[in-house]
Amino acid sequence: MFGKILIANRGEIACRIIKTARRMGIATVAVYSDADAGALHVEMADEAVPIGPAPSARSYLNLDEILQACRDTGAEAVHPGYGFLSERQSFAEGLAAIGVVFIGPNAKAIAAMGDKIESKTLARTAGVSIVPGFVGEIRDDAHAKSLAREIGYPVMVKASAGGGGKGLRIVHREDELRQAIASSKNEARASFGDDRLLIEKYVTEPRHIEIQVLGDRHGNVIHLNERECSIQRRHQKVIEEAPSPFLDEATRHAMGDQAVALAKAVGYDSVGTVEFVVDAHRNFYFLEMNTRLQVEHPVTELVTGVDLVELMIRSAAGERLSIAQGDVRPTGWAIESRIYAEDPYRGFLPSTGRLVRYRPPPEGRRGDVTLRNDTGVYEGGEISVYYDPMIAKLCTHAPSRDSAIEAMAEALDEFRLEGISHNIPFLAAIMESPRFREGQLSTGFIAEEFPDGFHGRALNETRKRRFAAAAVAARIIRADRASRVSGTLDGALTTNDEWIITLDGDQVSAADAELTDQQLSVSLNGSP
Numbered sequence: 001m002f003g004k005i006l007i008a009n010r011g012e013i014a015c016r017i018i019k020t021a022r023r024m025g026i027a028t029v030a031v032y033s034d035a036d037a038g039a040l041h042v043e044m045a046d047e048a049v050p051i052g053p054a055p056s057a058r059s060y061l062n063l064d065e066i067l068q069a070c071r072d073t074g075a076e077a078v079h080p081g082y083g084f085l086s087e088r089q090s091f092a093e094g095l096a097a098i099g100v101v102f103i104g105p106n107a108k109a110i111a112a113m114g115d116k117i118e119s120k121t122l123a124r125t126a127g128v129s130i131v132p133g134f135v136g137e138i139r140d141d142a143h144a145k146s147l148a149r150e151i152g153y154p155v156m157v158k159a160s161a162g163g164g165g166k167g168l169r170i171v172h173r174e175d176e177l178r179q180a181i182a183s184s185k186n187e188a189r190a191s192f193g194d195d196r197l198l199i200e201k202y203v204t205e206p207r208h209i210e211i212q213v214l215g216d217r218h219g220n221v222i223h224l225n226e227r228e229c230s231i232q233r234r235h236q237k238v239i240e241e242a243p244s245p246f247l248d249e250a251t252r253h254a255m256g257d258q259a260v261a262l263a264k265a266v267g268y269d270s271v272g273t274v275e276f277v278v279d280a281h282r283n284f285y286f287l288e289m290n291t292r293l294q295v296e297h298p299v300t301e302l303v304t305g306v307d308l309v310e311l312m313i314r315s316a317a318g319e320r321l322s323i324a325q326g327d328v329r330p331t332g333w334a335i336e337s338r339i340y341a342e343d344p345y346r347g348f349l350p351s352t353g354r355l356v357r358y359r360p361p362p363e364g365r366r367g368d369v370t371l372r373n374d375t376g377v378y379e380g381g382e383i384s385v386y387y388d389p390m391i392a393k394l395c396t397h398a399p400s401r402d403s404a405i406e407a408m409a410e411a412l413d414e415f416r417l418e419g420i421s422h423n424i425p426f427l428a429a430i431m432e433s434p435r436f437r438e439g440q441l442s443t444g445f446i447a448e449e450f451p452d453g454f455h456g457r458a459l460n461e462t463r464k465r466r467f468a469a470a471a472v473a474a475r476i477i478r479a480d481r482a483s484r485v486s487g488t489l490d491g492a493l494t495t496n497d498e499w500i501i502t503l504d505g506d507q508v509s510a511a512d513a514e515l516t517d518q519q520l521s522v523s524l525n526g527s528p
Contacts, residue, residue, distance in 0.1 A: 001317050002026055002076045005103065007045070008066050008091075009081030011376035012393060013293070014041035017079050020309040029073045031066060033059035035384045040376050047073055054386045060084045063094055070100045077101035077316055079309075083388070086292040087114055103316040105215070105270040105291045112266050113289040116160045117198055123286045126265035128258045131277065131285040133200025141178050147199050148177060154202040157181055159188035159195075165235025166191040170202050203279050206443050208232065208287075209244050210275040211259035212300045212308075214323075215268040216315045222325045223256040224304050227296055230441040231430065233348065238446070239430060240296035241335045242303045245401060245439030251282045262289065271297075271312045295338070295393070298374060302334035302397040333404040334397040337412065337431075341389040343421035344454040352385045356419030360392060361411045369407040370397040383420050391422065401439070405431055429457045459504050465524050468501040468508040472522050475499065476515045 005021055006029040007014045014030060018041065021028045030045035035054035042048045049069040052059035059065070061084055070078060078095055080086035080103070089111045092102040104110070113119045120135045134147045137160065148155045148171070157180045159167025167188030169180035181197060189195040212224040228244035229237045247255070259274035266289075273294050275287040297308050306323065314322070341351045358379040363371050375392035383389060394415065396407040409431040412424050430436050433449060442448075459467065501508045513522040521528070 002101070002313070004029065004046075004073065004075050005077045005079055005313070006031065006066070006070055006073060006075035006100075007041070007079050007081065008060070008085055009079075009083070010036055010039060010041055010060060010387065012374045012390065013081035013083075013295075013376070015044055015376045016374050017081060017309055018044045020307055021079075021313070024310060024313065026313070029069065029075050031060070031069050033386070035382075035386050038381070040378050040381070049073060054384070056084065056386065063088075063091060066091075067094055067098060067100075070095070070098065075100060077103050077313075079103040079312070080292065082292050082295055087290070089114065101316050103270075103312050105268055105272060109266045109268050109272075110291045113272075113291050114161065116158060116288055117196070119289055120198075120286065122265055123262055126258075126261045128262050128286045129276075129284055131200040131203065131287070134198065136198065138181070138197045138199055141181060144177060144181055144197075144199055145174060148174065151199070151201050154204070156200050156202045157184045158198055158200070159184060159192060160198055161188065161192040161194035161196065167197070168235060203277050203285065205280040206230075207244070207246060207278040207441060208237075208275065208443050209247065209255070209278050209284070210273045210294070211255050212294075212297070213259050213263045213268065213272050213274060214308075214311055214315075214321060215263055215270060215272070216321045217269045217318055218320050219264075220321045221260050221263045221268060222321065222323065222328065223259050224300050224306060224328055225330055226252060226255060227294075227299055228441065229296060230443050231436070231445050232443050233446045235443075237296060237338065239335065239337050239427065240299055241333065241401070241404075242299040243330060243333070246278070246282070246441070248282065251278075251284065255284055258286070262286070270315050271308050296336050298372060298393060298395045299334035299336045302370065302372065302395060303330040303332055304328060305331075332397055332399050333401045334395060335401075335404045335408050336393050336395045337408060337427045338390060339392045339394055339415070339417075339427070340423045341383045341391055341420045342423050344423045344426035345456070346421075347453060348423070349421075350385075350389050351421035352383050352389075353420045355379055355381050355383060355391075355417065357416050358391075359416035360394070361414040366407075368399055369403065371395070371407070371411055372397070391417070402437070405437060425456060426454050429454070432457060464503050464506065464508065467503055468510060468524050469520055469522055471501050472499065472510045472513050473515055473520045476513060476520075 004027040007017050018028045028045040030042050030048040031051045032042045033054050051065040052062050085091040089107045092107040095102045120130050123130050138144045154172045157169045167184045169184050171177050171180045185195040207230045209226050211226050215221040226244050227240050227242045229240045231239040273290045276284045277287050278284045342348045360373045363373050372395040396404050398404040398407050412428045498511045511523045
């Protein structure tokens, strides 16, 4: 086992990796940019090395600086987390050249699965269902037009390299195709330095469901069932859960088998994810394979009890998988909400600044519910303009989907953030959505449920009465506190006082209010 590993990342995933390494008795080295000198992952690690200015291209993507940090600290292995250099073949090869182990899959697997055209060719050869389309590079507009007519609209134009929705366009009519190709090419070139495109059928009412796979360097590969990641905004995941409320056992089994077959075909030897799109009839098609740890890995960990970071480290150290397929017995339901520094009321504009208040609900067990919060920030810290605006990943695990949703709704209401805008009200609204609770999901969920943008949760009559009562209670408490200040007049409120509360443009009259022993008695609009 390694004595020391370097973490080539930042934020919550760097902190997450440090926790597992510490439990395993492995020393950790953090790297940091100028903007992250006071970051939580720097404080948590045993050592920390500066690697350059704030922009990612000059720090976290600076291969030479990270390789030098490995030499300077004597790190035996590097965990890349996700994003940045995690799926860069040249990084794995650069580490190997200086005798440092890459905690991830072999470079050949990274290269094969990192190219969407090659990965689809491999998937088809391995007997994996792929989306109807052209497995190859679009030559020009005329070629694309011919392919789209053959496949049938709607189609997707996609970048061959990269992911995260970059270079992806959905085309419903032929007259939209030329512009979609130009936009996808430009975005792919800017994001990945590779403007090759492919074209495939766009699946209507699509669900995004992915299979977690594990491999070792002895040829063993298993899967840990699925995650449902259909709640997305602009192709970026927002809420994930395990298992999926849609799959039946037969489909789950078939998807797992195909994911393992693909992993074996490419000689996969670490943690990875095979992503599928699933239609309304449970037909599923291979999208891509992510050759790294996923952002949403905690939901799989919560339902299986497996530490995926630990298994990645052990696999990289040459150990065999400690579990077989028959040992995988998921229990309960887990949900993850991604909390971002963004303003959902203003088109989800990113928000930066100081976290004046950061008070997440406490982690741990509450009865049969487990609460987990993966984060890389702290109260008083800065949310930088340079990096992904994720603040935390709040997770709940409970015996059933309904109880996991209820627990998440309560945890979101308890989460206190001040100083920056955040998306907690938006996440809470999704938890309250009847469609979400029924499991009627698709990747179009957010666009369909919030076609005019997000304007807050609607206040029904019950909720209005509760808010009005809370306002009255707060008014009484403030007046009582004021009356206790030395030298002031008695400010106690009597039961004869009457107020008007304005909520969502409506007015509620309150009278006969009395607060005793944390119990409020009040008449709202004449009704007690």
